Amino acid sequence: MDISLQNIEYRYQADTPFERLALSDVSLDIPSGSYIAIIGHTGSGKSTVLQHLNALLKPTKGTVLIGSREIRAGRKEKNLKAVREKVGIVFQFPEHQLFEETVEKDICFGPMNFGVSETEAKRRASVAIEQVGLTKDILEKSPFDLSGGQMRRVAIAGVLAMEPQVIVLDEPTAGLDPRGRKEIMDLFYQLHQDKNLSTVLVTHSMEDAAAYADEIIIMHQGSVFEKGTPSEIFSAPQALIDMGLDVPEVVRFQLKLEQAFGRKMGKVCLTAEELTDVVASFLKGGNPS
Amino acid sequence: MAKQLVALENVTYQYDDQTSPALKKISLEVFEGEWLAIVGHNGSGKSTLAKILNGLQFPQEGNVSVCGHSLSEETVWDIRKQIGMVFQNPDNQFVGTTVQDDVAFGLENAGVPQEAMKTRVKDALHKVKMDSFLDQEPHHLSGGQKQRVAIAGILALRPSIIILDEATSMLDPRGREEVIGTVKELKQQDRITVISITHDLEEAAKADRIIVMNQGQIHRQGSPEEIFQMDEELIGLGLDIPFPVKLGKMLRETGIPLTKQFLSEEELVAELWTSHYKI
Known part of the structure; x- marks a missing residue:
């Protein structure tokens, strides 16, 4: 399912004295099966964009296409359930949204809300719990007896059980330790590939964006500042740094090294392995490839 | 030697609903x-x-002292x-x-x-x-x-x-x-x-x-x-290694001589720059 934002504008509390322009003239495409990272610092508009992806917000100008459904500014939209069922959002700290008595009931809540039968919802819960790397015996427990990391996985299972075609992740690894971070990111990447999901990752982490995304979209002050593949985006790291954004540590290190030597080292490296090769051949006097 | 501000001796703490202690016989000191x-x-x-x-929690076993006071209901x-x-x-x-x-x-x-x-x-x-x-x-x-x-x-x-x-x-x-x-x-x-x-x-x-x-x-x-010498062991503990340490190690493996382990990017850049003119 493709999602497309076409020249959208969004104003919070429009037509009131508190009106605030959050997005202006934003256009972007999320083709079916792609992995897109949206980056920008606090207040850049990335969370506002996120809420347009399943029509939690409707643009004050422009059009949003979600699959075959068109959501246009100034029109009353009815029956958005079908859209929201297909686009699952994992919000920041999703474990704060757990509320049911048992893990199973909590996971079943989403699908049943969309009209799935209890039997089917339970079947999906038992699949989803394993997809997030937990065992089925957890289904009977209270979500509040679990560790923070397990709670987060249960909350993610709740979104997966809706069997969405697009999954939107808002800082999914915030607060996790390095191992937990890697496990969660690998889990989403696996699902992305196995189920051919479209994945949208909203993050501060340039490392994750560089490692997993096909395309990176940089938001700045409510507009799209730049978009491109990771190597395109990071070929001009200084512009990002000047905007107060991070770049992956590999990119930052290469930049510092090039500044120290007063020379470019050829290609833009995105992994420590690539950088090691480039630096080694550079120092040994070989031609940097 | 700096003044000792905090001392923990054999502190054990277990949450009510847990089967094993969250802290097991911890002893440590913090200096001014x-x-x-x-x-x-x-x-x-x-x-x-x-x-x-x-x-905010009182240990079931052991002693905590802060700035010379032993922690208790009276001194908290x-x-x-x-x-x-x-x-x-x-x-x-x-x-x-x-x-x-x-x-x-x-x-x-x-x-x-x-x-x-x-x-x-x-x-x-x-x-x-x-x-x-x-x-x-x-x-x-x-x-x-x-x-x-x-x-x-x-x-x-x-x-x-x-x-x-x-x-x-x-x-x-x-x-x-x-x-x-x-x-x-x-x-x-x-x-x-x-x-x-x-x-x-x-x-x-x-x-x-x-x-x-x-x-x-x-x-x-x-x-x-000292801690970052632990290298792979840190990853086994669910942690990670700072980037300059990781890169320094990989460079050494390709035969680039580095005098020691570097914790900051600046130090590693400086070292590479110096070593370049030695090769």
């Missing part, structure tokens, strides 16, 4: 003016340790005057309606006279560089700014020790830098003792000393240089 980083994976016991230090209020804590979520610890009210909150509780309060609020906000935001409301502030206000709220109370309990983990890179920069300055200028609980290894690398927690016990302690 040092920056101690406590690292460990989620669930390793590091946050429990922080709560023990200022009496004196001990809390010595220790300020900054928590993870910036939005959960902003109680005032404006920046200066928020900093004044703690002082009001402590019964500081109003005139003294005004100067203390201003001084504290000046130290964290938030003095131009006195009347701002919290929702106009970034996460990093809110955390700096939280730090100011603690500074105004003039404690000897600040504990940062994953205080940077919800911030964006810029906010993280702001908070770490602030802490560094406070430590240098005011000789405040800092205990930072974190799983950000880049942050821990800036500390004077690191304690690695694993399954409720102290796994290792030492200087950042």
Whole structure:
């Protein structure tokens, strides 16, 4: 399912004295099966964009296409359930949204809300719990007896059980330790590939964006500042740094090294392995490839 | 030898609903003016340790002493005057309606006279560089700014020790830098003792000393240089290695001579530059 934002504008509390322009003239495409990272610092508009992806917000100008459904500014939209069922959002700290008595009931809540039968919802819960790397015996427990990391996985299972075609992740690894971070990111990447999901990752982490995304979209002050593949985006790291954004540590290190030597080292490296090769051949006097 | 401020002896703590203790016979010391980083994976016991230090939890076994007082129901209020804590979520610890009210909150509780309060609020906000935001409301502030206000709220109370309990983990890179920069300055200028609980290894690398927690016990302690020698073992403990250490190791494996392990990018760049002209 493709999602497309076409020249959208969004104003919070429009037509009131508190009106605030959050997005202006934003256009972007999320083709079916792609992995897109949206980056920008606090207040850049990335969370506002996120809420347009399943029509939690409707643009004050422009059009949003979600699959075959068109959501246009100034029109009353009815029956958005079908859209929201297909686009699952994992919000920041999703474990704060757990509320049911048992893990199973909590996971079943989403699908049943969309009209799935209890039997089917339970079947999906038992699949989803394993997809997030937990065992089925957890289904009977209270979500509040679990560790923070397990709670987060249960909350993610709740979104997966809706069997969405697009999954939107808002800082999914915030607060996790390095191992937990890697496990969660690998889990989403696996699902992305196995189920051919479209994945949208909203993050501060340039490392994750560089490692997993096909395309990176940089938001700045409510507009799209730049978009491109990771190597395109990071070929001009200084512009990002000047905007107060991070770049992956590999990119930052290469930049510092090039500044120290007063020379470019050829290609833009995105992994420590690539950088090691480039630096080694550079120092040994070989031609940097 | 610096003065000992905190000492834990054989501290064991178990939560009511758990089958095994969160902390098992922990003994450690914290010295005046040092920056101690406590690292460990989620669930390793590091946050429990922080709560023990200022009496939010009382250990079932062992002894805790802070600034010469042994922690007990009677001394806990004196001990809390010595220790300020900054928590993870910036939005959960902003109680005032404006920046200066928020900093004044703690002082009001402590019964500081109003005139003294005004100067203390201003001084504290000046130290964290938030003095131009006195009347701002919290929702106009970034996460990093809110955390700096939280730090100011603690500074105004003039404690000897600040504990940062994953205080940077919800911030964006810029906010993280702001908070770490602030802490560094406070430590240098005011000789405040800092205990930072974190799983950000880049942050821990800036500390004077690191304690690695694993399954409720102290796994290792030492200087950042010593701790990062542990290399793969850290990854096994659910942690990571700072980037300059990782890259330095990979470069050495390709035959580039490096004199030692480098904890900062700047040092490694300088070393590579020097070694280039030796080859």
